[in-house]
Amino acid sequence: MNFADVSSQDRGLAYGDGLFETVRLAAGRLAWWPEHLARLTVGCRVLGLSDPCDTDLRQSIDAAVLMSGKTDAVVKLIYTAGAGQRGYRRPDSVQPSLTVLVDNLPEVNPAWYAHGLVLGVLPVPFAGGMPTLTGLKHLNRLPQVMARTTWPTGVDECLLQDESGLILGGTQSNFCWLEGDCWFTPPIRGSAIAGTVRGVLNAHLGVKVVPLAVGRLALARAAVLTNAVWGVLPVGRIKGNLGGAWAGQMLELAPARQLATRWQVLSAAQDRPDAMPSWTQTAWVSTLQQEAFLTGVMI
Amino acid sequence: MNFADVSSQDRGLAYGDGLFETVRLAAGRLAWWPEHLARLTVGCRVLGLSDPCDTDLRQSIDAAVLMSGKTDAVVKLIYTAGAGQRGYRRPDSVQPSLTVLVDNLPEVNPAWYAHGLVLGVLPVPFAGGMPTLTGLKHLNRLPQVMARTTWPTGVDECLLQDESGLILGGTQSNFCWLEGDCWFTPPIRGSAIAGTVRGVLNAHLGVKVVPLAVGRLALARAAVLTNAVWGVLPVGRIKGNLGGAWAGQMLELAPARQLATRWQVLSAAQDRPDAMPSWTQTAWVSTLQQEAFLTGVMI
Numbered sequence: 001m002n003f004a005d006v007s008s009q010d011r012g013l014a015y016g017d018g019l020f021e022t023v024r025l026a027a028g029r030l031a032w033w034p035e036h037l038a039r040l041t042v043g044c045r046v047l048g049l050s051d052p053c054d055t056d057l058r059q060s061i062d063a064a065v066l067m068s069g070k071t072d073a074v075v076k077l078i079y080t081a082g083a084g085q086r087g088y089r090r091p092d093s094v095q096p097s098l099t100v101l102v103d104n105l106p107e108v109n110p111a112w113y114a115h116g117l118v119l120g121v122l123p124v125p126f127a128g129g130m131p132t133l134t135g136l137k138h139l140n141r142l143p144q145v146m147a148r149t150t151w152p153t154g155v156d157e158c159l160l161q162d163e164s165g166l167i168l169g170g171t172q173s174n175f176c177w178l179e180g181d182c183w184f185t186p187p188i189r190g191s192a193i194a195g196t197v198r199g200v201l202n203a204h205l206g207v208k209v210v211p212l213a214v215g216r217l218a219l220a221r222a223a224v225l226t227n228a229v230w231g232v233l234p235v236g237r238i239k240g241n242l243g244g245a246w247a248g249q250m251l252e253l254a255p256a257r258q259l260a261t262r263w264q265v266l267s268a269a270q271d272r273p274d275a276m277p278s279w280t281q282t283a284w285v286s287t288l289q290q291e292a293f294l295t296g297v298m299i
Numbered sequence: 300m301n302f303a304d305v306s307s308q309d310r311g312l313a314y315g316d317g318l319f320e321t322v323r324l325a326a327g328r329l330a331w332w333p334e335h336l337a338r339l340t341v342g343c344r345v346l347g348l349s350d351p352c353d354t355d356l357r358q359s360i361d362a363a364v365l366m367s368g369k370t371d372a373v374v375k376l377i378y379t380a381g382a383g384q385r386g387y388r389r390p391d392s393v394q395p396s397l398t399v400l401v402d403n404l405p406e407v408n409p410a411w412y413a414h415g416l417v418l419g420v421l422p423v424p425f426a427g428g429m430p431t432l433t434g435l436k437h438l439n440r441l442p443q444v445m446a447r448t449t450w451p452t453g454v455d456e457c458l459l460q461d462e463s464g465l466i467l468g469g470t471q472s473n474f475c476w477l478e479g480d481c482w483f484t485p486p487i488r489g490s491a492i493a494g495t496v497r498g499v500l501n502a503h504l505g506v507k508v509v510p511l512a513v514g515r516l517a518l519a520r521a522a523v524l525t526n527a528v529w530g531v532l533p534v535g536r537i538k539g540n541l542g543g544a545w546a547g548q549m550l551e552l553a554p555a556r557q558l559a560t561r562w563q564v565l566s567a568a569q570d571r572p573d574a575m576p577s578w579t580q581t582a583w584v585s586t587l588q589q590e591a592f593l594t595g596v597m598i
Contacts, residue, residue, distance in 0.1 A: 005304030005305060005306060005307060006304060006305050006306070006307050006309070006312055007304060007305070008304060008305050008377070008398045008400060009400070010305070010312065011444075012312050013305055013309065013311050013312045013377060013379075013398075013438070014319070014377065014438070014440070015315075015438065015439075015440035015441060015443070015444050016314075016315035016438055016439050016440060016441050017440070017441060017444050020313070022385070047441075047445070048448055074385065076385055078307070078312060078313065080312075081444075085402075086321070086373065086375060086400070086402050086405075087405070087471065088440065088443045088444045088446075088447040088470060088471055089447050089448075090444070090447075090448070099307045099312075101307060101308070101385070103384075103385050106385075106386070126429075127428075127429045127430055128427070128428060128429035128432075128439075129426075129427060130425075130426045130427035130441070130442045130445070131426055132445065133427075133441060133442075133445070138441055139312070139313070139314065139315055139441070140314075140315050140427075140439035140440070140441045140442075141313070141314035141315060141316070141387065141439070142314060142315050142316060142346075142429070142432060142437055142438070142439045143429045143432075143439075144314070144387045145310075145314050145316050145380075145387045145389070146346070146429070146431065146432070147387075148387040148388050148389075149347055149388075149389070171387060172386070172387055
């Protein structure tokens with residue numbers, strides 16, 4: 001872990017004026033780096049920061065990873081608008097600052113693989129975030145922090161819904177569910193994050209984007225939760241008691257494990273540069289653009 | 300200015316998990332400190348942080364002010380949930396961290412006193428913020444940063460409106476307007492901040508809280524902008540071109556100056572402890588509670 005300090009004048013601290021990325025380091029290799037870089041680049045363009053430099057980022061990451069001595073870890077990048085005077089207005093010449101933290105992989109409960117996660121649904125509507133920042137991994141995450149404090153007991157992750165009863169995703173993950181023989185994921189809305197793994201499932205494994213009203217969860221045969229640290233994890237049970245008749249359900253594990261396996265096969269293909277030209281990044285960004293919340297941002 | 304660094308693991312940087320206060324130091328004295336402390340305390344309770352300790356805060360502020368050698372300045376406090384592991388969940392035992400920055404007073408354009416500020420109105424609806432955090436000076440301020448980048452040219456401050464066309468306030472200030480012989484201010488909604496000066500005007504100088512649709516600006520005879528750094532500043536002109544017939548207007552300066560003077564008289568009374576028992580803080584918090592967005596938070 002790197003404990004290098006940050007300027008108290010950093011606009012990331014003052015206003016959350018910046019972005020982050022959480023990248024899985026697997027056997028010394030940064031997983032899905034082009035996708036992370038693509039999202040960070042989109043974020044910088046929306047925020048009006050200069051494009052991040054791949055080479056500079058990689059050098060800083062390599063140095064931090066080397067110093068940590070780890071080969072399997074979570075690499076967290078915090079990329080901000082840098083130090084500035086007080087006030088919302090950025091300095092005329094912004095010097096972005098980068099912090100790289102190399103952290104141990106979180107412990108994954110073995111029961112998650114054996115029986116799947118227990119997934120709750122927060123009954124309180126979740127608001128927060130501005131439409132133009134939707135999907136981005138920006139530093140304004142108080143809504144998620146607050147949601148995290150109100151999870152019911154006995155759940156491993158919790159779905160968030162908006163005031164219309166539409167599911168936004170998990171508090172710290174994206175959500176995909178199986179209906180009939182088709183996998184779906186809700187569109188990225190509000191302060192949901194356009195996850196890299198979700199993007200891969202969407203672009204390459206046929207997962208379709210469809211709005212998900214809370215009640216429709218009753219149609220789910222199986223479900224997975226995804227993020228860059230977990231990869232793809234099966235959901236074993238949804239605990240739901242939202243005032244109506246629906247009280248959650250048990251899910252099938254086999255289809256979820258099958259999707260996880262397909263994702264792992266794709267992940268392994270990253271190690272063969274010949275099998276992995278830059279198509280993933282392009283397809284991933286194209287997926288974002290198809291969801292229309294990044295209209296006008298060219299990459 | 301204090302440049303003491305902040306831990307790169309601070310949750311204020313990672314998620315904006317914290318609050319800030321911007322306090323005016325006037326002739327060596329912190330203006331309206333009880334009101335600032337009250338807002339910070341309310342914020343801590345809503346965020347689930349332990350109450351800040353007045354004595355500890357004052358010691359840190361006094362030390363930073365002494366080191367700065369300044370007697371007239373802006374004192375900015377950044378109060379966060381402290382260092383923590385990666386993840387939205389706070390550590391079981393939170394150790395809040397405090398950063399104190401003592402900064403020069405910003406230059407106030409002399410034309411602002413002579414002719415009043417030129418106030419714009421952002422035509423794009425402003426969203427962001429979660430209802431339970433409304434009014435608080437929390438660290439999730441990317442919406443304001445983004446709004447600040449889109450100001451039209453030639454304005455000194457810009458009003459923000461929500462998707463219903465209701466005014467939220469200025470980007471970095473609260474707004475009061477005179478209609479007939481009565482001063483009004485819009486209710487605190489969305490990510491607007493319950494300003495300390497606004498609270499004083501509201502609790503002690505008869506400024507009433509009334510919703511303000513954009514079109515109603517046409518009824519304004521005079522207007523002021525308020526924040527802890529500016530105090531009360533007159534608006535000379537509103538520049539508005541929102542697609543309708545209304546294209547802004549010139550305002551009277553005399554009533555705005557009169558309100559500013561009344562506020563200054565109250566401010567001066569703070570120096571006489573006999574004239575200033577704790578009624579202001581109580582009245583100020585009571586004002587917040589009357590606006591109902593802090594229901595359930597007892598102070």
